[in-house]
Amino acid sequence: MKIFVPLDSAAVALGADAVAAAVAAEAGRRGIPAEIVRTGSRGMVWLEPLVEIEHEGRRIGFGPMTPGDVPALFDDPAAHPKSLGPVEDLPWMRRQTRLTFARVGVIDPLSLSDYEAHGGLEGLRRALALDPAAVVEEVVASGLRGRGGAGFPTGIKWRTVAGVAADRKYIVCNADEGDSGTFADRMLIEGDPFCLIEGMAIAARAVGADRGYVYLRSEYPVAIRVFGEALARAREAGLLGRSVLGSDLSFDIELRVGAGAYVCGEETSLLNSIEGKRGVVRAKPPLPALEGLFGRPTVVNNVISLASVPVILERGAAFYRDIGIGRSRGTIPLQIAGNVKYGGLFEAGFGLSLSEIVHDIAGGTASGRPVKAVQVGGPLGAYLPPSRFDVAFGYEEYAALDALIGHAGIVVFDDTADMLAQARFAMEFCAIESCGKCTPCRIGAVRGVETIDRIARGDAAAIPLLRELCDTMRAGSLCALGGFTSYPVLSALDHFPDDFARQREAAE
Amino acid sequence: MNAQATPPGLADRVREIVADYADLEGPLLPILHEVQAAFGHVPQAALPVIAEALNLTRAEVFGVMTFYHDFRSEPAGRHVLKLCRAEACQASGGDAVAAAVRARLGVDWHGTTRDGAVTLEPVFCLGLCACGPAGMFDGRLLARLDPAAAEALLTEAGA
Ligand SMILES: Cc1cc2nc3c(=O)[nH]c(=O)nc-3n(C[C@H](O)[C@H](O)[C@H](O)COP(=O)(O)O)c2cc1C
Numbered sequence: 001m002k003i004f005v006p007l008d009s010a011a012v013a014l015g016a017d018a019v020a021a022a023v024a025a026e027a028g029r030r031g032i033p034a035e036i037v038r039t040g041s042r043g044m045v046w047l048e049p050l051v052e053i054e055h056e057g058r059r060i061g062f063g064p065m066t067p068g069d070v071p072a073l074f075d076d077p078a079a080h081p082k083s084l085g086p087v088e089d090l091p092w093m094r095r096q097t098r099l100t101f102a103r104v105g106v107i108d109p110l111s112l113s114d115y116e117a118h119g120g121l122e123g124l125r126r127a128l129a130l131d132p133a134a135v136v137e138e139v140v141a142s143g144l145r146g147r148g149g150a151g152f153p154t155g156i157k158w159r160t161v162a163g164v165a166a167d168r169k170y171i172v173c174n175a176d177e178g179d180s181g182t183f184a185d186r187m188l189i190e191g192d193p194f195c196l197i198e199g200m201a202i203a204a205r206a207v208g209a210d211r212g213y214v215y216l217r218s219e220y221p222v223a224i225r226v227f228g229e230a231l232a233r234a235r236e237a238g239l240l241g242r243s244v245l246g247s248d249l250s251f252d253i254e255l256r257v258g259a260g261a262y263v264c265g266e267e268t269s270l271l272n273s274i275e276g277k278r279g280v281v282r283a284k285p286p287l288p289a290l291e292g293l294f295g296r297p298t299v300v301n302n303v304i305s306l307a308s309v310p311v312i313l314e315r316g317a318a319f320y321r322d323i324g325i326g327r328s329r330g331t332i333p334l335q336i337a338g339n340v341k342y343g344g345l346f347e348a349g350f351g352l353s354l355s356e357i358v359h360d361i362a363g364g365t366a367s368g369r370p371v372k373a374v375q376v377g378g379p380l381g382a383y384l385p386p387s388r389f390d391v392a393f394g395y396e397e398y399a400a401l402d403a404l405i406g407h408a409g410i411v412v413f414d415d416t417a418d419m420l421a422q423a424r425f426a427m428e429f430c431a432i433e434s435c436g437k438c439t440p441c442r443i444g445a446v447r448g449v450e451t452i453d454r455i456a457r458g459d460a461a462a463i464p465l466l467r468e469l470c471d472t473m474r475a476g477s478l479c480a481l482g483g484f485t486s487y488p489v490l491s492a493l494d495h496f497p498d499d500f501a502r503q504r505e506a507a508e
Numbered sequence: 509m510n511a512q513a514t515p516p517g518l519a520d521r522v523r524e525i526v527a528d529y530a531d532l533e534g535p536l537l538p539i540l541h542e543v544q545a546a547f548g549h550v551p552q553a554a555l556p557v558i559a560e561a562l563n564l565t566r567a568e569v570f571g572v573m574t575f576y577h578d579f580r581s582e583p584a585g586r587h588v589l590k591l592c593r594a595e596a597c598q599a600s601g602g603d604a605v606a607a608a609v610r611a612r613l614g615v616d617w618h619g620t621t622r623d624g625a626v627t628l629e630p631v632f633c634l635g636l637c638a639c640g641p642a643g644m645f646d647g648r649l650l651a652r653l654d655p656a657a658a659e660a661l662l663t664e665a666g667a
């Protein structure tokens with residue numbers, strides 16, 4: 001009997017380890033040889049811990065499970081009160097286009113043979129058979145853009161790095177995932193780490209790099225453990241090392257753990273951090289593509305950008321490009337979080353409206369109260385009111401609303417949210433996390449908190465000051481930390497003026 | 509034991525750690541992590557040892573150490589409770605949990621209770637945003653916290 005129990009952080013936080021232990025104990029008690037496979041998560045967080053059993057070639061789900069629910073699994077699974085039926089048939093699964101996350105929650109993340117049996121390594125094999133320039137052009141043609149936030153075309157970045165000669169080039173994977181409401185990088189690394197390794201190896205082949213780094217945040221202990229183990233197994237199996245899969249590609253990856261600084265997700269700050277320096281932002285130019293890690297040409301890409309490359313190589317650029325809308329091609333793993341009934345990871349082609357996401361997919365708020373606002377794109381993303389929920393999920397579509405999709409985190413708030421408090425938090429966060437290099441960000445954020453406190457005390461004259469301050473931070477900051485803090489602040493002010501005015505009445 | 513007293517054998521242990529990582533490119537962060545893992549914090553006395561071994565100034569090492577929120581210059585309490593303060597956890601009631609915990613422990617963020625039982629640290633996202641409010645207690649991940657669950661956790665830990 002094969003029983004699948006997630007090792008994913010969210011599942012573990014909700015009790016998956018205790019459920020796995022109960023499965024082992026019950027199997028032992030009954031003398032049944034049970035193989036427990038720890039997997040990633042399917043992304044249906046409200047059903048975690050979600051346990052699966054293989055039955056007639058299908059995976060039957062049970063959840064959310066407690067240790068007390070375990071014994072009945074061994075009686076008649078079909079009659080189990082927590083039975084959900086075949087997992088693939090659940091509406092949440094059926095509505096998705098799972099490409100990057102196809103294997104997450106399905107396979108044993110640390111089994112290379114499982115990985116290969118589910119299509120793994122086909123992209124890399126094809127890349128190794130192609131001319132490196134053809135690999136770059138395949139990624140360009142796919143329309144893949146950076147999933148870390150800025151949305152820069154991945155293939156174009158690779159072309160730049162491929163085009164310069166250097167004694168050493170690097171592939172750096174940005175796994176700092178600091179945005180609130182995001183966990184796609186974590187889920188991918190915990191659930192399918194070989195996919196990231198494969199994507200990085202393809203990148204190395206394409207641009208002529210021989211060394212890679214994964215900069216993974218310290219807040220993700222499970223991902224750190226899984227990825228460290230995956231690296232060791234990849235080396236053992238010849239997926240990394242002097243001759244990748246027996247080819248002439250020499251490539252290895254080192255895992256670096258961050259130290260709790262949000263700004264280190266910014267690519268130049270991240271490079272400084274790997275170099276062992278303070279994580280301050282570097283002025284651009286030079287672009288990291290030309291002078292990056294230790295001054296060498298460097299590809300810096302988000303986890304999801306890199307993990308989307310294997311399927312592009314495997315199935316071809318056209319297949320990927322045909323999904324999506326406008327200049328947003330392919331799929332995007334939406335991360336639905338905050339006050340929602342059904343939260344988790346939902347991979348779909350670009351183009352869903354916020355209304356579909358929040359109401360149909362997420363089922364509205366967990367509290368049952370009306371939705372007041374949704375913050376898309378992390379702490380630097382705008383707060384959008386329900387009147388804007390028809391916006392289609394895409395880079396340009398959000399930019400047109402003075403908003404951004406960022407890393408595709410979607411945080412839902414009900415009507416108890418105080419948008420002045422949210423604006424204040426945005427400034428406070430910027431003040432705490434500023435690297436300190438530029439004044440508009442370092443000082444501006446502190447002034448921002450003070451100015452919002454004045455507004456809260458009923459000083460309406462401080463509102464224009466806040467706008468001016470946001471303009472200064474936006475125009476004068478070295479990076480998007482100071483530059484984009486205006487998005488949450490001004491969107492809160494513009495869309496929810498009552499929350500800034502009501503305070504004045506209260507004070508009078 | 510006085511918190512700032514230099515643990516015996518510190519310099520030797522730090523030199524060993526530095527040697528373990530000497531082959532890395534840019535080894536300072538891994539070294540600081542390892543020193544903190546060994547001593548529970550990064551003791552002042554470790555900085556000149558690291559600096560000398562890596563051919564850096566003491567000010568450079570100090571500057572790096574103080575830049576990152578993870579590295580502490582003082583030992584923590586016997587337990588460390590991290591509570592997520594970021595937006596998704598705010599949306600699901602995180603502020604109320606934090607307020608209850610701060611009142612219960614009588615400390616603010618970064619504070620340690622007088623008896624040294626618990627240090628309270630803020631964290632900005634643990635990637636548990638679809639099952640918040642989230643936290644971490646001595647490395648154990650926590651989801652769907654509420655004031656009562658936090659209270660029970662602290663009581664169990666003897667705080
Ligand atoms: C303050 C700040 C934080 C950032 N954090 C992240 C992050 O955690 N992960 C990430 O991939 N990109 C982050 N970025 C974006 C990176 O600078 C960079 O654009 C990205 O890693 C490039 O990879 P991509 O093209 O694959 O998206 C951040 C940017 C800023 C300004």
Ligand code: FES
Pocket residue numbers: 180181182592593594595596597598632633634635636637640642
């Ligand atoms: S916002 Fe709290 S875990 Fe992500």
